[in-house]
Amino acid sequence: MTTLYIDDKEVTVPANTSILEACRMHGVDVPYFCYHPELKVAANCRMCLVEVEGWPKPAASCCTPVAEDMRVRTQTETLKKDRKMVMEYLLIHHPLDCPVCDQGGDCKLQDYSVEHGASQGRYVEPKRRTEDKNLGPFITTCMTRCIHCTRCVRFAEEVAGTGDMGVLNRGDHMRIDSIVEDTLRSELAGNLAELCPVGALLDKPSNDVSRPWELERHHSTCIQCPHGCDVIIESRGDEVIRIKHDPEGAEAWICDRGRYVYDAFRSDDRLLVPAVRKQGELLACDWNEALTRARELLKDKKVGIIFSPSWSLEGLTSIRLLHDAVMNEAKVAFDLHRRDMRPFAFEEGLSMSTAEIEAADEVVILGSDLRQRLPILMQRLRRRVANGKALTRIGAMNYRTNTSPGKDALIRPRDWPAVIARAMEQLKDVGKGSPAMEAWLERVPARHEAGKLLADALMAERCAVLVGEEIRAHEDAAALIHGIDLLMRSAGHGEAGDDGRNLIPEGMNAQVLSAVFGDIRTGVGELLQAAEAGELDALMLVGSDPLGDGLFSMQARRVLRQVPLVQVGAIGGQIAEFADVQLPAAAYSEIEGTFVNMEGRVRIADKPLRSIGEERPLWKVMMRLTQELGADDVPAVSLDELRQKAAVFMPELADVFAGKKGAEWRMPTARNRNARCLPSGVEPAMALDIVSRFSMYREGAWARASGLLREAGQLFALPDVLVHPHTLRQLGLEEGECVIRTASGEITHHVGTREDVAEGVLFVAKRGGAGDLSTETSASLRGV
């Protein structure tokens, strides 16, 4: 720790802190443009000048470390003059177009100009004009306003990892440029608009729409991926204008999916009024009529309920209450991406915080397309690699990582047992075997060298294992996860709260789902199978879209054609086509509610936007339905009552709602210590493994309803079916039309190639003609 004096006040800060950071820590206002807490120091705007006693000239505080007994002055007459000159210099070429600039009112340059600048410039020469850039669908530019702070350049290099922005030329000709026309190849591009301290890079979709002072800000939680980032929804009246990163939130950035999904809030796909189907046509009606029709379809019937995990905790609890009150026999399922419903040794959710993962000695990603799934966690891991720390990745592809993990192995899903077995052998060799391990090993004859990477990483004291969708969706997932659990136990990673067992969930609220639905949940596959066999009279989809998401689209299509459907949700989407009744539920921006992210972090949104139609919070819809279906007593008639009911399933919640747990408290993930599943030893039927490819721009009903995300998705699209070129060559085939055969039939489809995917794997996007391939696990290829 270092003690120094800032404006005669004694402060103590960690050694090597910069003067600027020391000032920020102690609430001393020092102006700056180029400094950003998450980026490396560039020290090129010269705005943060301070005086240090004994030094001949002012120092840039962002790049000057503190020293013992240093006496810093931030408010002197000389500095006032210096800042005025720096401002004048920065404004030489800056146009005076604040009235037509979107940054106006929320602009550092404007604020500092008032605070530190002169009311009039002395520069009379012609101003420079710079060509604007086309940076894709999310960022609009006015490069003449640029003050060359290089925040965007550093962002592209350090955060996005694309490094495709830079400063070209010098002196008066200096300008920011990008390599690629039309797009920034980053899933974090939207952050640039927030990052730019002036109006050079602006948010394109919300450009020329509003003024910052017209907007109301609502703290909320993004539900677009399990990360559940803190966001601020900015609205004018009831209309959402944009979504921004919450500066007080847990993470430094948000991804484009979470930011631009707001386009869906106002899309035509929103369910805003109740509707019933009459003579084949969905017609808007009032709530009573819709509920009556729902009662006809559901009362005393055998019902299957599939719901989305991204409702609020209260909404999810209300589904359980509905089940317990009037639908005791109903089958309930939610995970569209899980084939193996046996209990997992460690259930979905992270045992560590993302910060702890970033800081761990070793991090192993097992079968996850993290950049698309959890872009903000991937960004942390990227930074980890940039800081020289280890990252291991084993999985079916290594494109889209935006970093180069030091240790990388490409494997097929069918190789997982052999990989884990190889790691077990290695632990046995160093005397860390166990009888349970022997039993597991007995079932797996093969060994795969990728297991060495896993075993090596497990030897570290703190190892974070991130188990991804390639394992979670595996037909033998429970056995694989049991195997990983055995490995971790043997390697000495105990069962503490932060023991490194991180199973990446498919959606939000994983811990809540385990607690509330653990005893009644069933698999989506099983539920659909029952429906197909005629065992169900009706289906209720609550925000879930099994046609667009997950691994059961083909079965779901068949079932929806034959079973009556009650659709409850905020987005109609392609499910609407099959709905007999639609009950509109409020969007996550429109409710008071609690959300739990993959780390178990609890966030309560309490300042929602108003509903824009007749939609109601899910819990109200569920309770009203409960009443309609004949419950003598509605289980909860207020949010408080509902929260008390939720606390029955999760006792810690009582303290959370009473405000006794801090913002840092995390709900623990469930463990099934007795889950002992051994590998089935069943080989897939066909030669190639199918891996379903996740797209952050397309997956999830919300994303599909957002025109902005659709546009980006098209821009970044890869061929729908991808294989390694060797795989094609071995089969004597060439890139182009091929016949893909699976257990459910044959289709002819274009097959593209990439060298950075595992050989023997067929990567399929969940859309178009290839969409239903995700329902199968293996396939074979032949020529047309």
Add this chain to the structure above:
Amino acid sequence: MSMQVDTTQMEKVSFNAEQLEEIRELVARYPHPRSALLPVLHLAQQHFGYLPMNVQQLVADTLDVNLMQVREVVTFYTMFREQPTGKYLLEVCTNAGCMLNGACELLEHMCRTLGIRVGETTPDGLFTVTEVECAGACGGAPVVQVNNVYHEKVTAEHMDQLIADARAQEDGGVA
């Protein structure tokens, strides 16, 4: 002029074994490969004549930096050229000393003789004339560099001779 490129559409180029050896030596002088960027760019410019985007990409790949970092350096220094030049690059110093000794008149004479403007290349691809700042040989003003070889106290006649010699050599080469 747009500087944006589609890196996937570029023709691939490579260094030969000798150059790679030289690059290895250059890289070994610094704690980090990227520090050798300037000397490697000079080497590349010497070899390829100028630094088009595919050569910049080659340098980026060789030193494990990204293309943008190479572009930043190439555009910062005026002696790196992104456009091709003629076989003979005539660089006339027009800074104070040379200017006082008739460099501007010499430059004008050269342009008239070759039928091009400053910065342009003759249609036969032989000569490019550019203006440079102080070449550091003010004692011999005016100075003209012909492909990095200094010619001092250059007169119009001297220049005409140089151009004629070069032409003759080229014609001889073809015959």
